[in-house]
Amino acid sequence: MALASCRGVYIKGCRKALKNADIxxxxxxxxxxxxxxxxxxxxxxxxxxxxxxxxxxxxxAKPVDKTSAFIYSPVSGNISKIEDKLNSLGQHSKIITIxxxxxxxxxxxxxxxxQTRVSLFGRLVESGSIDTFGKNYPxxxxxxxxxxxxxxxLIINLYDxxxxxxxxxxxxxxxAREVAGGAVLFSKLLDFKKVVFVGVDQLGVISxxxxxxLLGFDxxxxxxxxxxxxxxxxxxxEHLLAYKLTKTMVKIDDDIASKGMIxxxxxxxxxxxxxxxxxxxxTATVYTISGDNFxxxxxxxxxxxxxxxxxxxxxxxxxxEKFASFAIGGAMSGVAQIKxxxxxxxxxxAIVAFGEKYDDHEIDCINCGRCSAVCPxxxxxxxxxxxxxxxxxxxxxxxxxxxxxxxGVCSYVCPSKRNLAQRISDMKDKIKRGETL
Ligand code: SF4
Ligand code: SF4
Numbered sequence: 242m243a244l245a246s247c248r249g250v251y252i253k254g255c256r257k258a259l260k261n262a263d264i265x266x267x268x269x270x271x272x273x274x275x276x277x278x279x280x281x282x283x284x285x286x287x288x289x290x291x292x293x294x295x296x297x298x299x300x301x302a303k304p305v306d307k308t309s310a311f312i313y314s315p316v317s318g319n320i321s322k323i324e325d326k327l328n329s330l331g332q333h334s335k336i337i338t339i340x341x342x343x344x345x346x347x348x349x350x351x352x353x354x355x356q357t358r359v360s361l362f363g364r365l366v367e368s369g370s371i372d373t374f375g376k377n378y379p380x381x382x383x384x385x386x387x388x389x390x391x392x393x394x395l396i397i398n399l400y401d402x403x404x405x406x407x408x409x410x411x412x413x414x415x416x417a418r419e420v421a422g423g424a425v426l427f428s429k430l431l432d433f434k435k436v437v438f439v440g441v442d443q444l445g446v447i448s449x450x451x452x453x454x455l456l457g458f459d460x461x462x463x464x465x466x467x468x469x470x471x472x473x474x475x476x477x478x479e480h481l482l483a484y485k486l487t488k489t490m491v492k493i494d495d496d497i498a499s500k501g502m503i504x505x506x507x508x509x510x511x512x513x514x515x516x517x518x519x520x521x522x523x524t525a526t527v528y529t530i531s532g533d534n535f536x537x538x539x540x541x542x543x544x545x546x547x548x549x550x551x552x553x554x555x556x557x558x559x560x561x562e563k564f565a566s567f568a569i570g571g572a573m574s575g576v577a578q579i580k581x582x583x584x585x586x587x588x589x590x591a592i593v594a595f596g597e598k599y600d601d602h603e604i605d606c607i608n609c610g611r612c613s614a615v616c617p618x619x620x621x622x623x624x625x626x627x628x629x630x631x632x633x634x635x636x637x638x639x640x641x642x643x644x645x646x647x648x649g650v651c652s653y654v655c656p657s658k659r660n661l662a663q664r665i666s667d668m669k670d671k672i673k674r675g676e677t678l
Contacts, residue, residue: 259407260443264415264527265541267555269341270548273316274584275301278334279545282308282372287335293320298348298522301337304366307381311369315524315544316341329569329583330576336584339546349520361430361517368516370509370523383498384430392498395433396482397424398506399440399447400470401529406571406591408527410442411540412507417450423510424451424465425458426517431503437486439468478646479504481617492644508590526587530556532567534594545587552592553581560596567594603658612651612661618644622651622661629664634676637668645669 278284285302289295295314302312322338350367353360362384365371371380383392397420399413413420428436440447448467455465470485482504483497484490491497497504512523528543536557543552549569568577570589585592612622620641628637642665651661 259411259529259531259538259540262411262538262540264411265539265555267541267543267547267551269316269544270551270584271340272321272548273318273339273341273544273546274548275312275315275337275339275546276328276330276332276334276584276586277302277312277337278328278332279310279312279586279588280330282310284334285309285312287323287337289320289323289337291320291323294318294342295320295339296346296348297524302335310371311367311522312545313369313522313524314339315546317345317347318342329578329586330589337546347521350516350522352520353517356426356429356517358430358432361426364516365430365513368512368523370512370516382496383503392431392501392503393434394487394502395424395428395431395436396479396486396502396504397427397436397438397510398479398482398504399438399444400482400506401442405531405593406529407442408529408540408590409507410440410447411529412511412527413440413447413451414443416507416511417447418454419514420507420510421451421454422458422518423512423514424505425455426513427503427505427510428459428464433503434464436465437468438465439470439482439486441470444469478617478648480646523587526590528552528585528589529571529591531591532594533596534559534567543585543587546584549581549583549585549592552585558594567592603660606657606659609656611654611656612659615650615654617648617650618646620645620665622665623659625665625668626659626661629668634668634671637665638672642669643672 277287283306286305287302289299289301295301296317297314299314300311301314304310316339318339318341320337321340324336325333326336328334328336350364353364365380399410401407401409424436424438438448438451444467456462468486470482479497480491483500483502487502489500489502491500508526515521516523525542525544528541530541530552531538536559539556541552541555569583569585569592570576571591571593606623608623613620616622625637625640625642625645628634628640628642645665647662647666649662652659652663655661
């Protein structure tokens with residue numbers, strides 16, 4: 242069961258060691274538990290039943306609306322259970338349990354005859370890799386329901402989404418061909434005039450590799466550019482990326498596609514490439530395994546629903562008493578877990594295990610101002626925190642709580658370990674529900 246987010250924990254040098262790490266293949270777990278609600282969108286509808294045999298790539302569930310996705314079996318095996326439970330992110334969800342068989346048999350899509358906008362968008366949706374992030378950001382609103390805007394700029398985000406996660410840059414580094422090919426496929430969806438790759442870590446190496454492949458996919462190499470972004474986390478966030486690249490400020494609740502820009506990332510390019518060129522659905526994602534309670538940190542392909550035990554066995558845990566202290570989804574925006582028996586969704590891309598010394602016991606604010614200095618949306622987190630503690634949601638609203646992007650940076654830098662981002666995020670939800678005094 243999930244507890245809460247665990248932002249504000251600082252483990253020095255976590256990502257540095259992983260800059261050149263290989264992405265490992267892992268053994269199967271004894272069971273795979275696949276959540277049909279893997280994120281903030283709607284729950285997909287199961288189309289399989291208990292006792293049925295499935296192959297790798299069999300459809301397990303279909304979308305019910307534009308914020309849910311096709312979900313495919315990550316392994317060949319037998320469906321042993323379909324039950325309502327909490328997923329590893331603490332949300333109620335139907336969970337399909339599959340016991341893998343010894344031999345993997347694959348099902349693939351029929352190859353596309355032509356790459357038209359319609360056929361490519363159909364394949365993107367069919368691939369199971371569309372965004373399911375609720376009403377503001379799903380793939381449909383980016384490419385179809387975008388009002389009068391006609392997006393001209395495609396941004397390929399090669400940033401990593403958290404101080405503890407390097408999965409996105411690892412994919413770009415290891416799969417330059419797939420990322421280049423996938424970016425070209427995305428660019429065909431709306432006939433983008435400009436495609437900008439933006440990143441920080443190893444951008445020189447990554448861009449040379451991607452450039453080599455771009456020509457093979459699209460002769461119009463001039464429209465592709467590479468931009469070195471800001472080092473400061475969380476500048477991978479879509480609105481901030483769009484602002485950095487175009488100086489267009491987009492309100493946090495607005496979809497940036499409505500202002501002429503669309504953001505995709507390296508993993509999305511990789512998935513789209515495979516769906517089109519290899520005819521395979523999305524059933525796995527790259528996870529960063531980090532934190533000082535792992536014997537080794539690393540990168541691994543995680544099939545949807547893999548039991549986290551496989552990760553603990555592969556990378557080793559130093560202190561078993563501290564097992565409960567780990568998070569799925571990175572330390573900044575992940576979800577803390579209270580038990581080991583959990584299954585990893587492909588909607589996340591990291592697992593962090595903490596050691597004892599990272600006690601996040603909070604003390605009084607010392608008015609150092611660091612939280613305001615780093616807030617990317619120019620808020621005063623310590624003031625908002627006070628309003629949240631006083632349940633003064635009216636003032637929270639007045640002083641911009643709704644503009645908070647839940648990046649977690651304020652908590653991250655706070656020397657008093659104050660749970661700023663968590664309380665501001667909670668206040669934001671209350672304001673949304675109309676609980677202003
Ligand atoms: S107040 Fe919100 S946007 Fe600002 S640093 Fe904290 S979590 Fe990020
Ligand atoms: S960073 Fe922490 S201690 Fe410093 S002003 Fe903000 S809340 Fe207070």
